[in-house]
Amino acid sequence: MQNIGIYIIGDEILSGKREDKHLSRVIQILNARGLSLAWAEYLGDDPVRLAASFKRSLATSDIVFSFGGIGATPDDFTRQAAAAALDVPIVRHAGAVAEIEAQFAEDAYPKRVLMADFPLGAALIPNPVNRCAGFSCNAHYFLPGFPQMSWPMMEWVLTTHYTHLFHQIKLVEKAINVYDAGESQLIDLMNDIVKKHPDSKLFSLPKLGQHRKIELGVIELGIKGQENDVLLAIADIKAGVTALGFAWDER
Numbered sequence: 001m002q003n004i005g006i007y008i009i010g011d012e013i014l015s016g017k018r019e020d021k022h023l024s025r026v027i028q029i030l031n032a033r034g035l036s037l038a039w040a041e042y043l044g045d046d047p048v049r050l051a052a053s054f055k056r057s058l059a060t061s062d063i064v065f066s067f068g069g070i071g072a073t074p075d076d077f078t079r080q081a082a083a084a085a086l087d088v089p090i091v092r093h094a095g096a097v098a099e100i101e102a103q104f105a106e107d108a109y110p111k112r113v114l115m116a117d118f119p120l121g122a123a124l125i126p127n128p129v130n131r132c133a134g135f136s137c138n139a140h141y142f143l144p145g146f147p148q149m150s151w152p153m154m155e156w157v158l159t160t161h162y163t164h165l166f167h168q169i170k171l172v173e174k175a176i177n178v179y180d181a182g183e184s185q186l187i188d189l190m191n192d193i194v195k196k197h198p199d200s201k202l203f204s205l206p207k208l209g210q211h212r213k214i215e216l217g218v219i220e221l222g223i224k225g226q227e228n229d230v231l232l233a234i235a236d237i238k239a240g241v242t243a244l245g246f247a248w249d250e251r
Contacts, residue, residue: 001165001168001169002061002062002063002139002165003038003039003060003061003062003063004030004035004036004037004038004062004063004064004065005037005038005039005040005041005057005062005063005064005065006022006023006026006037006039006040006041006064006065006066006067007040007041007042007043007053007054007057007064007065007066007067007068008020008022008023008040008041008042008043008067008068009042009043009044009045009050009066009067009068009069009078009145010044010045010068010069010145011044011045011075013042013068014042014044020042021147022067022147022150023040025147025151026040026065026154029151029154029155029158033158033165033166033167034165034166034167034168034169034170034171035158035162035165035166036171038062041053045069045075045076045077046077047077047080047081047084050069050077050078050081050082051081051082051084051085052085054066054081054082054084054085054086054140055084055085057140058085058086058137058138058140061139062139063139063141063162064139064140064141065141065143065154065157066078066082066140066141066142066143067143067144067145067150068143068144068145069081069145070115070134070135070142070143070144071115071144072111072112072114072115072117078142079117079118079119079135079142082119082135082137082140082142083118083119083120086119086120086121086137086138088119088120088121089119089120090117090118090119090120091117091118091119091120092113092116092117093116093117093118093122093124093133093135095124095133096115096116096118096124096132096133096135097113097116099116099124099126099127099131099132099133100112100113100115100116100131100132101113102131103130103131103132112132115132115133116133118135119135119137121137122135122136122137123135123136123137124136125141125142125143125153125156125157126153126156127144127149127153128149128152128153128156129146129148129149130149132144134150134153136157141153141154141157169226170226170227171224171225171226171227172224172225172226172227172230173222173223173224173230174222174223174224174230174231174233174234175203175220175221175222175223175234175251176220176221176222176234176237176238176241176248176249176250176251177218177219177220177221177248177249177250177251178219178220178221178241178246178247178248179218179246179247179248179249180246180247181219181241181244181246182206182219183204183206183219185244185246186204186219186221186241186244186246189237189240189241189244190202190204190221192236192240193223193233193236193237193240196233196236197223197225197229197232197233197236199225199226199229200223200224200225200226200229200230200233201223201224201225202221202222202223202233203220203221203222203223203224204219204220204221205219205220205221205222206218206219206220207219207220220251221237221241221248222234222237222251223237
């Protein structure tokens with residue numbers, strides 16, 4: 001299964017002027033299709049940093065969705081950064097021009113048509129709201145920052161290109177609450193579980209007390225991954241916690 005990652009781009013997100021809504025929605029969109037998010041990265045409107053990040057992920061087999069910065073105003077750098085990462089020029093895409101002309105007629109010129117300038121070789125992602133397309137290059141999908149546009153565009157990409165990945169792996173999560181224990185007392189057990197079940201992912205979530213100190217006795221200890229291995233791993237976790245003398249119950 002390919003990893004899926006996202007970039008969320010914009011100085012307005014990093015400054016707090018706007019609150020990000022993409023992360024939680026992307027997780028929902030993926031989970032509804034039996035997919036999961038492997039990584040997420042927030043980036044400001046910095047062309048050098050954008051190009052470096054794109055170049056790094058373009059060198060992988062990851063499926064990547066990028067939200068924001070594909071407009072034509074001087075503070076939008078995503079298109080140019082993608083071209084730099086790919087080492088190709090920016091060119092005007094005839095299909096994107098046709099979409100913009102169909103939506104805006106003569107008002108497409110002279111400025112709106114600038115949103116049809118993409119890295120050479122890019123494919124279009126249709127925009128159901130205003131027909132100003134997004135674009136894709138090498139399993140990287142560049143979408144507007146506006147949720148009402150980008151979320152259906154992301155769903156279109158998944159349905160058009162990745163239905164073969166939907167619900168291929170049944171991922172489950174199992175956990176217990178461990179009482180009267182600190183994480184340090186469970187580390188050896190955790191390491192044993194990780195070694196014995198390398199294809200699953202262990203997690204330990206201690207709860208915070210009123211004074212931001214870790215409370216003894218409230219640790220959510222669990223495992224997530226494919227069902228068969230998770231069932232074996234959680235059994236080993238329960239047995240290990242019991243052997244250490246700590247009380248636990250099902251989460």
